[in-house]
Amino acid sequence: MHRITSASAGYLFDIAATRRIEQAAAAALPPHTLMQRAGLAVARLAMAIAPQARTIWIACGPGNNGGDGFEAAAQLRARGFAPVVSCIGDDARRPADARASLQRARDAGVVFADTPPAHCELVIDALLGIGAARAPDGRMLEWLQRMHAGPVPVLCVDTPSGLDTDSGVLSFEFPPPAPASMSPRRLCLSLLTLKPGLFTAQGRDAAGEVWFDDLGLPPGAEAPVARLPGATQATVRRQSSHKGSYGDVAIVGGAPGMAGAALLAATAALSAGAGRVFVAPLDGSIAQIDLLRPELMFRRPEALDLGPMTVVCGCGGGSPVAAVLPRVLAEAGTLVLDADALNAVAGDAGLQAQLLARQQAGRATVMTPHPLEAARLLGTSTAKVQADRLGAASQLAARFGAVVVLKGSGTVVAAAGELPVINHSGNARLATAGTGDVLAGMVGARLAAGRPAQAAACEAVWTHGDLADRWPAGIPLTAGALAAGGLPSR
Numbered sequence: 285m286h287r288i289t290s291a292s293a294g295y296l297f298d299i300a301a302t303r304r305i306e307q308a309a310a311a312a313l314p315p316h317t318l319m320q321r322a323g324l325a326v327a328r329l330a331m332a333i334a335p336q337a338r339t340i341w342i343a344c345g346p347g348n349n350g351g352d353g354f355e356a357a358a359q360l361r362a363r364g365f366a367p368v369v370s371c372i373g374d375d376a377r378r379p380a381d382a383r384a385s386l387q388r389a390r391d392a393g394v395v396f397a398d399t400p401p402a403h404c405e406l407v408i409d410a411l412l413g414i415g416a417a418r419a420p421d422g423r424m425l426e427w428l429q430r431m432h433a434g435p436v437p438v439l440c441v442d443t444p445s446g447l448d449t450d451s452g453v454l455s456f457e458f459p460p461p462a463p464a465s466m467s468p469r470r471l472c473l474s475l476l477t478l479k480p481g482l483f484t485a486q487g488r489d490a491a492g493e494v495w496f497d498d499l500g501l502p503p504g505a506e507a508p509v510a511r512l513p514g515a516t517q518a519t520v521r522r523q524s525s526h527k528g529s530y531g532d533v534a535i536v537g538g539a540p541g542m543a544g545a546a547l548l549a550a551t552a553a554l555s556a557g558a559g560r561v562f563v564a565p566l567d568g569s570i571a572q573i574d575l576l577r578p579e580l581m582f583r584r585p586e587a588l589d590l591g592p593m594t595v596v597c598g599c600g601g602g603s604p605v606a607a608v609l610p611r612v613l614a615e616a617g618t619l620v621l622d623a624d625a626l627n628a629v630a631g632d633a634g635l636q637a638q639l640l641a642r643q644q645a646g647r648a649t650v651m652t653p654h655p656l657e658a659a660r661l662l663g664t665s666t667a668k669v670q671a672d673r674l675g676a677a678s679q680l681a682a683r684f685g686a687v688v689v690l691k692g693s694g695t696v697v698a699a700a701g702e703l704p705v706i707n708h709s710g711n712a713r714l715a716t717a718g719t720g721d722v723l724a725g726m727v728g729a730r731l732a733a734g735r736p737a738q739a740a741a742c743e744a745v746w747t748h749g750d751l752a753d754r755w756p757a758g759i760p761l762t763a764g765a766l767a768a769g770g771l772p773s774r
Contacts, residue, residue, distance in 0.1 A: 285325055285497040288478070290709035290746075290753055293514030294496075297477035298450045299414050301506040305476055309501045318499065319348065319381045322475050323355020325497040326441055329473050330360060330406060333437055337405035339366050343427050345411035345445070346373025351382030352441050352475070353410025358385065358392040367394055368401045372411065372424055400427060407431040407438045412445035414479065419455035420446050433459035437469040443479060444472055444490040450509075451672050452485030452694065475499060480510045483706045484673050484694025510674060510696075510704045515750070516743040519557065519733070527559035531732025534588050535725065536608060537599035537623070538565040545600025545623070545721045548767050550580050552725030553596065555769025556744070558732050564588055566604040590615040594732040598625025599721040606632070613638040618731040619649045621686075622724040626653050629684075630660040636684065643685025648737035650727050651680065652689040654720065674704055687737040689727070691720060695745050699738040707742070710749025718763025723748045725767065 288294070297305070309318055330340060342357050344350035350371060357367040369389060378386065390396070409431060411424055420428055428445055431438050446455045470492030474482060481487040482494050522529070533553040538546030546563055553561045554577065564585040565571070574580045585608050588595075595616035598605055601624035609628055612619065613635065619642070621629065629635045642649050651661075658676055659666045661684070669676040670692075677690040677698035690696040697705040726748055730740035751771065755761045759772050 285329065285473075285495060288494040288496055288512070288708070290750060291515035292512055292708075294478055294512045295503070295508035296480040296483070296510040296512065296706065297503060297506060298480065298509045301503070301509070302414060302477045302479065305501060305503055305506055308504065309499075316381055316384050319351050319355050319385055321499040322352040322441075323385060324359050325475065325499065326352060326356035326408065326410075326439070326473055327359035327363070329471070329495055330356065330408060330439055331363065331365070333439060333469070333471065334406040337365060339368055339401055339404040340406045340408060341400050341404040341431075342367050342369045342408040343400070343411050343431065344369055344371040345413075345424070346378060347413055347415065348379050348382050349410050349413030349441055351379065351385045353408060354382065354385035354389040356408060356410070356441070357394045358388045361389070361392040361394045368404070369394055369396050370398065370400050370427070371396065400430065405436055407434065407436055408441060409438060409445050410441040413442050414449050416445070425456060428456065429459060432470075435468055437471065440470075440472040440491065442473065442475045443482065447481055447487055447490045449479035449481035449487070451674070452481035452483070452487030453671055454486040454490050458489065469493065471495060473497060476501060477503060478512070480674060480706055483512065483708045484696060485670055485692070488693050488708075508703065510706050512708055513705050513742045513746055516746045530557055530559035530729075531734065532560045532562065532593045533558040533725070533728045533732045534562040534564060534583075534590065534593045534595045535599060535728075536564045536566070536585055536595055536597040536612060537601040537605065538563070538567055539600055539602030539604045539624075540567040542600030542602055543567060545718065547574065547577070547580075548718045548721040548763050549596050549599040549622075549725035549728070551577055551764070551767040552722040552769070553729040553732075554579055555767060556726045556729035556747075558729040562588060562593075566601060566608065591617055594618045594620070594728045596620040596622065596724050596728040598622040599724055601625055609635055610638065613642060617647065618737070619647070620652065620724050620728045620731065621649060622652045622720065623657070626651060626657045627660060630657070640685045648731065649684075649686040650689060650731065650737055650741050651684065651686045652691060652720065652724050652727065653680070654691045658690055674698075674706070678704055687741050689723070689741050689745060691723070695749075697738060697741045697745060702738055705738075705742050707745045707749060709746050710752050713752045713755060713761040714749070716761065716763060719748075719766055722763050722767045
């Protein structure tokens with residue numbers, strides 16, 4: 285068993301693959317072995333979380349997830365803890381393994397109660413597993429809302445109840461977040477496999493701190509649906525290198541009133557190691573120098589030789605970006621499309637054809653939409669994009685012949701013919717204006733240095749989130765500070 289951190293790499297399996305792994309294991313092992321292993325794993329983590337706990341409330345559902353809870357209760361009781369089990373469902377209709385674990389819990393002297401205890405030091409959610417087809421309601425919903433609004437830690441068995449572990453969509457409304465000093469610790473012990481929904485959409489809030497135990501069973505020949513990228517290592521520069529070794533980035537954006545977006549992207553590209561960075565404003569003016577970043581070189585868009593460059597287009601682009609996009613799509617060596625450039629592509633079939641032609645010519649493009657921009661590109665709604673983030677990102681990559689960075693909680697990086705990546709660094713500090721422009725500049729710097737498009741996108745996304753994860757508490761994270769690339773002192 286180990287904790288999954290933002291630096292962890294690993295493969296993610298959907299419900300169907302997890303079921304096949306489970307069924308193969310159950311056929312190969314003595315009866316009840318798998319549930320005993322699962323219950324012991326839950327009990328071990330529970331004891332580590334709350335070693336001084338007097339009472340542990342275990343809420344058990346009608347299926348095998350509830351069986352894991354019964355087994356954990358028996359294991360905890362045998363080790364001197366005082367579990368109190370509240371269960372839902374008809375005992376006669378429980379799966380055979382769950383009935384066996386229920387009897388083991390009763391034989392061990394576990395206390396059963398129709399209602400949750402008035403006081404406890406830990407809650408274990410074993411209500412609904414990965415196969416639940418319905419949203420929790422009635423007494424189950426009441427218990428879930430109670431446990432997640434309470435002041436004590438919550439440990440979810442395999443998956444948070446009510447979460448679709450393929451998509452990360454939560455089927456009920458979590459209580460509003462409490463102040464940090466009052467928020468209970470939330471954990472999830474994922475069993476057999478890691479599931480994609482734990483790391484994207486609402487899954488990150490629901491699961492909290494993710495732990496993993498494969499119960500001694502490798503996935504065998506089952507194919508993953510996505511992967512976690514692992515930490516990005518800093519690039520080691522050769523002593524004999526020079527600015528030309530790390531490429532040129534041109535930022536094309538900054539329409540009237542939005543010049544800051546282009547400067548944020550440019551600053552981020554500098555901080556991420558680009559050899560030279562040019563800024564081509566779309567507001568008709570040309571600055572002579574940026575006194576805060578004198579390294580930036582300003583040019584008119586038409587004066588740039590785009591062929592040898594990595595172009596980052598669209599940051600603060602407004603409506604003027606549509607006029608320069610045909611040339612950018614036709615001439616840029618490598619390209620990052622962000623913000624208003626994506627909106628322009630979404631509404632223009634000619635630009636879409638040019639984008640596909642780039643793939644046919646072997647020129648890399650990275651698109652960095654947020655969910656609304658992705659919805660416009662797909663001709664659908666934001667809600668449908670968020671309901672299947674992996675699918676939406678993969679569909680965009682196939683349709684436009686580009687690497688797609690679908691931003692949000694658990695950013696998805698997809699490329700046609702490649703396993704999608706769900707990034708698990710970053711936090712809500714990034715929910716502020718301009719951080720997307722910073723990400724676009726960081727992607728551009730890695731492309732300019734010669735990194736393949738998917739690798740460049742994954743590395744930039746992970747680093748972007750890692751900076752936010754390591755940001756000192758009490759110091760506001762602004763896009764300008766993030767673009768500078770360093771962590772402030774406390």
